[in-house]
Amino acid sequence: MHLNIILLEASLELVPKEIVNHPAVIKNAKRRNKKPEDTLLDISLHYHAMKYLENSHKRGRPDILHQALLVILTDPVIKGDIFIHTIQSKIIKVNPNMRPPKNYLRFIGLMEQLLKYGKIPINGDETLMEVTNLTLDNIVNRYDLILLSEKGEKINPEEICKLDEKWLLGIGAFPHGDFSDKILNLAKKIYSISGFPLETQQVLCRIFSACNSILGWP
Amino acid sequence: MHLNIILLEASLELVPKEIVNHPAVIKNAKRRNKKPEDTLLDISLHYHAMKYLENSHKRGRPDILHQALLVILTDPVIKGDIFIHTIQSKIIKVNPNMRPPKNYLRFIGLMEQLLKYGKIPINGDETLMEVTNLTLDNIVNRYDLILLSEKGEKINPEEICKLDEKWLLGIGAFPHGDFSDKILNLAKKIYSISGFPLETQQVLCRIFSACNSILGWP
Numbered sequence: 001m002h003l004n005i006i007l008l009e010a011s012l013e014l015v016p017k018e019i020v021n022h023p024a025v026i027k028n029a030k031r032r033n034k035k036p037e038d039t040l041l042d043i044s045l046h047y048h049a050m051k052y053l054e055n056s057h058k059r060g061r062p063d064i065l066h067q068a069l070l071v072i073l074t075d076p077v078i079k080g081d082i083f084i085h086t087i088q089s090k091i092i093k094v095n096p097n098m099r100p101p102k103n104y105l106r107f108i109g110l111m112e113q114l115l116k117y118g119k120i121p122i123n124g125d126e127t128l129m130e131v132t133n134l135t136l137d138n139i140v141n142r143y144d145l146i147l148l149s150e151k152g153e154k155i156n157p158e159e160i161c162k163l164d165e166k167w168l169l170g171i172g173a174f175p176h177g178d179f180s181d182k183i184l185n186l187a188k189k190i191y192s193i194s195g196f197p198l199e200t201q202q203v204l205c206r207i208f209s210a211c212n213s214i215l216g217w218p
Numbered sequence: 219m220h221l222n223i224i225l226l227e228a229s230l231e232l233v234p235k236e237i238v239n240h241p242a243v244i245k246n247a248k249r250r251n252k253k254p255e256d257t258l259l260d261i262s263l264h265y266h267a268m269k270y271l272e273n274s275h276k277r278g279r280p281d282i283l284h285q286a287l288l289v290i291l292t293d294p295v296i297k298g299d300i301f302i303h304t305i306q307s308k309i310i311k312v313n314p315n316m317r318p319p320k321n322y323l324r325f326i327g328l329m330e331q332l333l334k335y336g337k338i339p340i341n342g343d344e345t346l347m348e349v350t351n352l353t354l355d356n357i358v359n360r361y362d363l364i365l366l367s368e369k370g371e372k373i374n375p376e377e378i379c380k381l382d383e384k385w386l387l388g389i390g391a392f393p394h395g396d397f398s399d400k401i402l403n404l405a406k407k408i409y410s411i412s413g414f415p416l417e418t419q420q421v422l423c424r425i426f427s428a429c430n431s432i433l434g435w436p
Contacts, residue, residue: 044321044324061320063322064320067285071420071423074420075420076412102279103281103322106262157431158431194294194435196294199292201289202292202293205289205423205426205427206430208423209424209428210427213375213427217411217412218413
């Protein structure tokens with residue numbers, strides 16, 4: 001079964017210039033022998049530093065992306081094109097063969113490498129993740145975008161599994177709030193798969209399980 | 219829907235005495251201003267230190283428990299009794315109201331507190347996790363134990379959701395290998411829910427989604 005996914009407004013970025021000299025940022029970078037600007041923004045380390053950043057309620061949660069990639073990339077059967085659209089509008093292409101590190105600290109190190117050098121591994125024949133120069137509009141022109149949102153029309157997740165390859169399933173990968181107006185306007189359809197607000201990992205868990213149930217739980 | 223779960227041989231322990239003086243253990247503890255014996259065993263930090271530990275292929279992966287608890291404790295509808303049986307045979311009772319920290323480093327800190335002081339929070343009216351003086355035999359005398367294992371009889375996960383409250387669903391929370399003989403002998407039934415070897419988080423994701431599908435995806 002083929003399922004194209006884009007994780008939208010993913011809470012993944014290096015520490016922005018505005019706070020690169022904040023004591024909490026410097027302290028964490030020093031502890032890890034890194035330059036502050038080479039470290040990921042993480043609210044559990046940079047809570048006070050982030051308070052006055054624009055859109056801060058959607059930023060500093062790389063753990064959300066980590067868990068989402070673990071669900072998507074460990075499924076033995078369901079494959080498709082995978083993109084990440086970051087909160088800073090970078091578009092990252094993910095190789096479906098990638099196995100993300102289970103350990104969060106290793107994942108953080110890998111994402112710092114990706115955002116600094118543009119791809120991982122830095123040198124190696126098979127690229128696993130790459131920051132492209134695509135825009136969200138470029139991507140959405142290639143597929144028809146479906147969004148999953150609490151405000152969408154309620155459907156069963158099994159319906160999502162029946163989409164053909166021209167569809168791209170957009171799932172938020174940010175902690176709080178809703179999609180930006182720009183993204184809402186790009187969507188051909190907006191659906192909801194629960195009466196409850198679900199976290200990114202729960203949404204993916206339901207979708208992948210529903211698709212596996214259609215396939216007879218391989 | 220009620221579902222009792224025990225996470226078995228969970229890869230959760232403080233650094234054992236045998237390696238408490240290993241350079242890697244001391245280095246990590248120092249960086250976190252902790253005594254070595256108060257830090258969790260973690261293969262991503264202690265790989266070389268762990269090599270000669272007994273059963274090392276099943277140890278040093280607290281991330282597995284973290285992700286399992288995130289799936290179990292964030293489901294809005296499916297509740298039940300939750301136990302953790304650790305690789306050192308401690309039995310931990312988990313309060314279904316607990317919301318585990320999403321951030322892995324915070325989770326690690328909490329588990330270190332739990333294993334050192336016996337419960338979390340250390341002082342507070344509602345205990346969220348507690349190391350009991352129960353044994354696995356005590357637990358298994360109260361319920362009928364079903365194990366999920368690759369070697370079990372293949373069934374659809376929906377069947378698991380129909381169990382009544384006398385059943386206890388046992389899921390491994392260790393990285394490699396199979397259940398110990400002791401645990402295999404305690405099981406009333408052994409089932410498999412996939413043709414593939416699944417990780418703890420994937421097993422839980424399938425079970426909780428199957429149960430939610432029976433309930434009409436609330």
